[in-house]
Amino acid sequence: MMNVLTGKKTGVVYSATQRIIRVLLFILLLFFAAVTIFPVLYVVFGSFKENSELLIGGSNIFPSKWIIENYIEAWNQANFAVYTRNSVMLSLGVMFISLFNATMAGYVFSRKKFWGKEAIYMLFVAFMFINVGSVSLRPLYELAIKLKINKSLWAVVIFSAGGGQAMYIFLVRGFVSSIPRELDEAAKIDGCSFFQIYYRIIVPMLKPVMATIAILSFRQGWNEYILPMVFTMTNDKLRPLTVGVNMLKNAGDGTAAWNIMFAGATISVVPIILVFCFFSRFFMSGMTAGAVKG
Amino acid sequence: MKEHNGISATLMLTPAVFFLAVCSIYPFIWIFRYICYDYNGFRAVYTGTRNFSRMLSDATFWASVMHTFEYAFYKLIFILPLALVVAVLLNQRLRGSAFFRGVYFMPTVISTAISGMIFTFIFATGNGILNALLKNLGIIVKPIGWLTTQSVVMAAVTILAVWGGFGNYMLYFITGMTSIPEDVYESAKIDGASGVQTFFRITLPMLSPVLKVVLLLAITSAFKDYEAIMVLTNGGPGNRSMVMFLYIYKLIFGTQAGTQAQIGYGALLSLMAAVIVGSVTGIYLLVSKKLDDVV
Numbered sequence: 001m002m003n004v005l006t007g008k009k010t011g012v013v014y015s016a017t018q019r020i021i022r023v024l025l026f027i028l029l030l031f032f033a034a035v036t037i038f039p040v041l042y043v044v045f046g047s048f049k050e051n052s053e054l055l056i057g058g059s060n061i062f063p064s065k066w067i068i069e070n071y072i073e074a075w076n077q078a079n080f081a082v083y084t085r086n087s088v089m090l091s092l093g094v095m096f097i098s099l100f101n102a103t104m105a106g107y108v109f110s111r112k113k114f115w116g117k118e119a120i121y122m123l124f125v126a127f128m129f130i131n132v133g134s135v136s137l138r139p140l141y142e143l144a145i146k147l148k149i150n151k152s153l154w155a156v157v158i159f160s161a162g163g164g165q166a167m168y169i170f171l172v173r174g175f176v177s178s179i180p181r182e183l184d185e186a187a188k189i190d191g192c193s194f195f196q197i198y199y200r201i202i203v204p205m206l207k208p209v210m211a212t213i214a215i216l217s218f219r220q221g222w223n224e225y226i227l228p229m230v231f232t233m234t235n236d237k238l239r240p241l242t243v244g245v246n247m248l249k250n251a252g253d254g255t256a257a258w259n260i261m262f263a264g265a266t267i268s269v270v271p272i273i274l275v276f277c278f279f280s281r282f283f284m285s286g287m288t289a290g291a292v293k294g
Numbered sequence: 295m296k297e298h299n300g301i302s303a304t305l306m307l308t309p310a311v312f313f314l315a316v317c318s319i320y321p322f323i324w325i326f327r328y329i330c331y332d333y334n335g336f337r338a339v340y341t342g343t344r345n346f347s348r349m350l351s352d353a354t355f356w357a358s359v360m361h362t363f364e365y366a367f368y369k370l371i372f373i374l375p376l377a378l379v380v381a382v383l384l385n386q387r388l389r390g391s392a393f394f395r396g397v398y399f400m401p402t403v404i405s406t407a408i409s410g411m412i413f414t415f416i417f418a419t420g421n422g423i424l425n426a427l428l429k430n431l432g433i434i435v436k437p438i439g440w441l442t443t444q445s446v447v448m449a450a451v452t453i454l455a456v457w458g459g460f461g462n463y464m465l466y467f468i469t470g471m472t473s474i475p476e477d478v479y480e481s482a483k484i485d486g487a488s489g490v491q492t493f494f495r496i497t498l499p500m501l502s503p504v505l506k507v508v509l510l511l512a513i514t515s516a517f518k519d520y521e522a523i524m525v526l527t528n529g530g531p532g533n534r535s536m537v538m539f540l541y542i543y544k545l546i547f548g549t550q551a552g553t554q555a556q557i558g559y560g561a562l563l564s565l566m567a568a569v570i571v572g573s574v575t576g577i578y579l580l581v582s583k584k585l586d587d588v589v
Contacts, residue, residue, distance in 0.1 A: 166314075272404060
């Protein structure tokens with residue numbers, strides 16, 4: 001099984017035809033990989049082109065003259081410093097709230113017996129599937145205005161974390177259920193309360209799940225688009241990168257500012273790809289645990 | 295002690311229940327409140343069944359429903375076979391499988407809003423790189439208006455959807471394949487089965503439970519997609535790529551030029567959309583169950 005996951009060779013000997021087929025398949029995979037990675041490389045290299053070169057177009061992916069000015073302009077004049085800060089705060093906010101919330105709720109769902117537990121849990125499951133799409137943003141938007149939290153990023157953080165919580169709670173609940181109850185019992189005999197068992201026993205054991213949740217919720221916050229767009233329609237200072245970059249596109253002078261948009265898209269895409277490069281296994285384990293098993 | 299633990303358990307569950315109530319249940323109930331109203335965000339006027347009769351005769355809405363089905367069909371018909379083939383190939387332990395898997399999965403970590411934007415650059419008619427490449431290869435003479443021509447815009451939307459999503463499905467299939475025991479393949483090899491035979495006789499049948507779940511996920515998520523389309527085409531040209539959730543978004547927030555928000559009507563349409571998605575899911579579950587009984 002590990003061989004399949006890691007792609008390590010197992011010392012099998014292949015015939016000549018098999019070897020040719022394998023080389024052809026390898027080339028096919030290489031071609032797919034090139035197509036997959038092309039849009040990202042295109043925008044990253046494009047962000048070093050002069051705007052005139054971008055507006056003329058052409059099939060050359062590399063800049064004919066490398067310049068860094070696009071980034072300086074984006075950072076200083078197009079507010080990208082603010083957008084980046086907002087994106088970081090949004091992602092970290094969603095991440096920390098998701099971590100605290102999901103580990104506690106998942107632990108309670110797994111370990112505590114109480115009246116109505118199944119009913120509440122079913123509600124979580126049901127609302128994961130009931131989908132009314134974009135319309136649910138309107139009541140949240142009006143609620144935020146009523147509570148006067150629409151002028152800060154907190155509203156976006158809270159609604160994002162709240163909207164994505166179900167999957168993380170399921171992940172934790174499943175994992176806690178696989179931890180032997182004897183551990184809890186032993187800790188209880190030693191005088192630990194319900195909450196002490198949580199942070200002394202359970203949380204240390206939850207580290208792999210917490211890493212997955214941290215990564216997935218960070219990505220969720222970083223990539224959030226329509227939610228922050230709705231909340232920052234009149235407030236440029238609160239926009240994260242996703243919204244800020246796209247606002248440039250929708251602005252009338254969109255065609256003129258391709259260089260800024262390329263730089264902005266790169267600033268938005270590269271950090272999350274770097275995170276992915278270092279922690280890819282958490283991304284992937286989270287995907288499959290959340291979807292196939294859950 | 296016992297009571298004390300009950301209180302801490304309640305406190306620990308409070309944030310999650312609070313989020314569920316505020317972010318999921320409250321918006322859902324809120325929708326019902328306005329379906330019979332004309333509500334622009336400031337004033338709500340009761341209009342009885344007028345929203346409903348408007349929905350029945352709203353050609354744009356029903357066209358957007360058809361576009362949603364069309365989009366889901368194109369997306370699934372390309373993304374699932376591609377993901378399955380790639381997953382099978384990666385399962386052959388070729389050199390660099392882990393690297394390839396990472397590369398294929400990468401688009402799924404990028405915001406759909408940003409990838410939508412990157413593809414508007416790529417698909418641009420005059421200075422887009424796709425037209426330039428096709429021209430260099432001699433495939434086209436005149437640049438194609440990928441995002442401005444009604445007949446090809448769905449192709450552009452589909453390309454973006456396949457690019458952005460196939461890594462997910464590949465991963466589901468790979469995970470599913472790890473549960474197929476190795477010795478099944480060994481014995482097939484001994485019996486002299488070719489690669490293609492192995493795929494159709496062993497991999498596909500043994501993957502069918504996973505395939506069923508993945509198909510369900512793929513269908514429901516394809517019906518929900520609208521963020522990338524919003525950025526790429528904004529439903530245009532001439533509403534040709536308008537999917538139902540995008541249309542509803544525009545009604546609810548009044549982002550179409552010169553229009554006010556029509557929240558009551560949008561709320562009714564979103565209920566209708568939820569019913570449509572629910573019915574499709576239900577029909578799928580029914581059919582796949584029937585197939586189980588037959589096969």
